[in-house]
Amino acid sequence: MKLKMFTLDGATIIETNAVTQFSPDSANGGNYTKIETLGDDGAISSVVVKHDFHQVTQALANAWSMEEKAVRHA
Numbered sequence: 001m002k003l004k005m006f007t008l009d010g011a012t013i014i015e016t017n018a019v020t021q022f023s024p025d026s027a028n029g030g031n032y033t034k035i036e037t038l039g040d041d042g043a044i045s046s047v048v049v050k051h052d053f054h055q056v057t058q059a060l061a062n063a064w065s066m067e068e069k070a071v072r073h074a
Helices: 053-072
Strands: 002-007 010-015 019-024 033-038 044-049
Touching (some): 033 053
Antiparallel strands (some): 002 010, 033 044
16 A cells, blocks of 8 residues: 655655554654665665654554455455
8 A cells, every 4th residue: 555645855655565664763853754665676765754653653554454454355
C-alpha cells in the first residue's frame, strides 16, 4: 500500500511494504519521523516526514492490517 506523507520539502509517497525501519528523528527534536525503505535494487533510502512517531506507527499499522486482510480474503 502507498501512503502519502509530508516531508520538509513537500509530499512523498511511501510504499509500506518497503519500510525497513522507522524512528523518531532526534535531529528535529523528535517531532518528525525518519523512515528507511528498501528499494527494488536493494538500495536503502531514508526520508524525514513531518509526522510524529505515533502518527507514522498508526498509519503503517493500519496499512499493514489492510494488506493482511486482503491477502487472507484473496
